[in-house]
Amino acid sequence: MIGVVITTPLQSIVVRQDRDISVVRRAVSTHAERLNLSVLSRTRLVTASSELTRNMLVYGGGGVVELKVYRDGERLGLGATFADQGPGIDNVEDALADGFTSGVGLGLGLGGARRLVDQFDIQSSEVTGTSISVAIWLKDDGR
Amino acid sequence: MTLERIAIVKIEECLLVTIQVDMHDRLALTLREDLGERLLTTQARGVLLDISGLDTLDTFIARVLAGISSMAKLLGAETVLVGMQPAVAMTLVELGLTLEGVHTSLDVDRGMALLKKLLV
Amino acid sequence: MIKDLRQISTQTVGLIQEQQDEILKDWIESQLTADTLRLDLMDQKKLEQESKALLKALTAALGGQGRDFTAPNWQAVNGLLKEISEARDKAGFSPTETATFVLSLRHPLVERLLSSKKISSLDEEVWLLLDILDQLAIFTTEVYQRRREATIHRQQEEMEELSTPVVKIWDGILALPLVGTLDTRRSQMVTEALLDAINTTGAEIAIIDLTGVPAIDTRMAQHLMRTVAASRLMGANCILSGIRPQIAQTIVHLKINLGDIKTESTLAAALKTALATYGLKVTVSE
Numbered sequence: 127m128i129g130v131v132i133t134t135p136l137q138s139i140v141v142r143q144d145r146d147i148s149v150v151r152r153a154v155s156t157h158a159e160r161l162n163l164s165v166l167s168r169t170r171l172v173t174a175s176s177e178l179t180r181n182m183l184v185y186g187g188g189g190v191v192e193l194k195v196y197r198d199g200e201r202l203g204l205g206a207t208f209a210d211q212g213p214g215i216d217n218v219e220d221a222l223a224d225g226f227t228s229g230v231g232l233g234l235g236l237g238g239a240r241r242l243v244d245q246f247d248i249q250s251s252e253v254t255g256t257s258i259s260v261a262i263w264l265k266d267d268g269r
Numbered sequence: 270m271t272l273e274r275i276a277i278v279k280i281e282e283c284l285l286v287t288i289q290v291d292m293h294d295r296l297a298l299t300l301r302e303d304l305g306e307r308l309l310t311t312q313a314r315g316v317l318l319d320i321s322g323l324d325t326l327d328t329f330i331a332r333v334l335a336g337i338s339s340m341a342k343l344l345g346a347e348t349v350l351v352g353m354q355p356a357v358a359m360t361l362v363e364l365g366l367t368l369e370g371v372h373t374s375l376d377v378d379r380g381m382a383l384l385k386k387l388l389v
Numbered sequence: 390m391i392k393d394l395r396q397i398s399t400q401t402v403g404l405i406q407e408q409q410d411e412i413l414k415d416w417i418e419s420q421l422t423a424d425t426l427r428l429d430l431m432d433q434k435k436l437e438q439e440s441k442a443l444l445k446a447l448t449a450a451l452g453g454q455g456r457d458f459t460a461p462n463w464q465a466v467n468g469l470l471k472e473i474s475e476a477r478d479k480a481g482f483s484p485t486e487t488a489t490f491v492l493s494l495r496h497p498l499v500e501r502l503l504s505s506k507k508i509s510s511l512d513e514e515v516w517l518l519l520d521i522l523d524q525l526a527i528f529t530t531e532v533y534q535r536r537r538e539a540t541i542h543r544q545q546e547e548m549e550e551l552s553t554p555v556v557k558i559w560d561g562i563l564a565l566p567l568v569g570t571l572d573t574r575r576s577q578m579v580t581e582a583l584l585d586a587i588n589t590t591g592a593e594i595a596i597i598d599l600t601g602v603p604a605i606d607t608r609m610a611q612h613l614m615r616t617v618a619a620s621r622l623m624g625a626n627c628i629l630s631g632i633r634p635q636i637a638q639t640i641v642h643l644k645i646n647l648g649d650i651k652t653e654s655t656l657a658a659a660l661k662t663a664l665a666t667y668g669l670k671v672t673v674s675e
């Protein structure tokens with residue numbers, strides 16, 4: 127009814143090395159379990175987070191992952207923002223397309239992550255770097 | 270630097286790898302190297318990758334696993350990926366990865382049986 | 390829901406604060422004499438309590454800084470109204486009766502404003518207050534609506550669960566007879582059910598029977614392919630059976646490669662193939 131999403135911060139994780147990707151995965155998984163997300167939702171969010179964290183590390187030179195509870199009226203969700211101060215994404219449309227990569231990957235990470243989550247917002251510029259927010263809503267309560 | 274490694278066990282003609290921990294990138298790459306070496310030294314003809322303990326698989330790790338399979342093939346061995354969890358399988362497909370060239374099986378026993386069939 | 394509230398003047402808020410007791414008295418009285426009074430559903434004491442609590446919360450909210458309904462100062466009103474609406478729904482009040490409860494505060498409030506000489510730009514203040522109360526009344530009906538939707542949703546889910554059975558038709562063989570067209574949500578549920586069944590039964594073959602499906606759209610076809618791919622990743626093979634010409638056309642049109650996927654004309658034929666994989670054969674006994 128309200129249509130305004132309120133977020134409450136849970137945890138911040140600084141990402142500097144590839145080890146930190148597992149730290150992010152574990153943290154997302156733990157919070158997902160606490161919030162009672164279904165196994166599938168949890169797996170989707172953890173996987174999307176893993177992709178976005180790795181991108182942040184590879185292309186953005188590292189950054190910060192902020193986990194948060196999303197609330198939209200009655201609805202609860204778990205979300206995360208991945209922010210780096212790297213060079214930004216040249217063409218977001220292109221980058222989201224399956225198969226597009228500027229590196230050696232398969233170019234599935236970004237587009238795949240978007241498919242896996244319920245909410246996906248991306249902001250990117252040369253000046254500010256890249257910030258991507260994702261969330262998955264809890265689905266078992268009749269919404 | 271800790272020498273963290275995933276154990277590789279030889280059973281008959283096969284190498285069994287049980288991945289239970291959340292596998293970070295370096296660990297996955299180390300596993301690929303180790304497996305290559307073991308295949309060379311043991312002349313094993315099959316590899317069983319048991320991932321029933323993994324509750325996520327992203328594009329990076331999936332690619333390493335697929336890479337292990339193609340590397341093994343070059344070294345004369347077949348690879349079977351066993352025990353992928355339902356949610357992991359669904360998520361991987363949604364990501365766009367179907368690991369076409371990789372053999373799969375429900376569990377270690379059946380994976381072993383499949384390997385035997387592939388190796389005759 | 391209240392998007393851009395102009396702030397009520399401090400004069401008005403002050404006045405309402407000062408005269409809160411009188412306003413409450415008038416309000417309760419008007420409720421007790423109204424047609425919509427339902428003492429059969431709720432006693433007078435409860436009515437007085439709720440009125441008092443709401444007026445208090447409203448006064449506090451009006452005095453706060455937030456301009457929209459999601460601001461912190463409106464949270465107490467928000468929560469209270471939700472509680473009241475839910476309780477009244479359960480007790481058997483109609484949505485209109487509950488909205489009327491909020492709307493009946495208009496008179497006593499506006500009356501106090503009008504009889505005060507201290508308020509500047511009186512018209513505007515009155516409209517503003519009426520606006521707010523309207524919005525609050527709408528909110529109560531929304532609470533009803535959401536409760537209804539939640540119930541319907543639950544029932545729907547239960548029905549869907551019943552209509553997507555995964556049956557174990559033989560040791561190691563599952564069958565998934567699909568009926569009708571599947572929307573995205575149901576497709577998801579079907580897939581989840583199948584993958585879970587593969588996991589728990591250890592079946593290596595799943596027959597997806599489309600005999601009961603008249604036609605499929607692009608989405609469903611793609612979803613079907615994903616289901617087959619996910620099953621394979623787990624180590625199980627799918628056989629598609631009962632594909633109608635129309636469905637075959639969709640699949641061809643989508644250039645989906647059926648190369649690796651086994652298909653059979655009928656469920657029976659698929660079962661025969663599946664049994665053969667296990668080295669089994671159906672014969673007529675002598």
Ligand SMILES: Nc1ncnc2c1ncn2[C@@H]1O[C@H](COP(=O)(O)OP(=O)(O)OP(=O)(O)O)[C@@H](O)[C@H]1O
Nearest residue numbers: 181185186214221227228231232233234235236256
């Ligand atoms: N945080 C980022 N900063 C700058 N560029 C980015 C960022 N994230 C993604 N990109 C750009 O978007 C492209 C697509 O990203 P995507 O994750 O889809 O593919 P990939 O990382 O190249 O391959 P894969 O994820 O499949 O291994 C990248 O190649 C890169 O050019």
Ligand SMILES: [Mg+2]
Nearest residue numbers: 181231235236
């Ligand atoms: Mg990537």
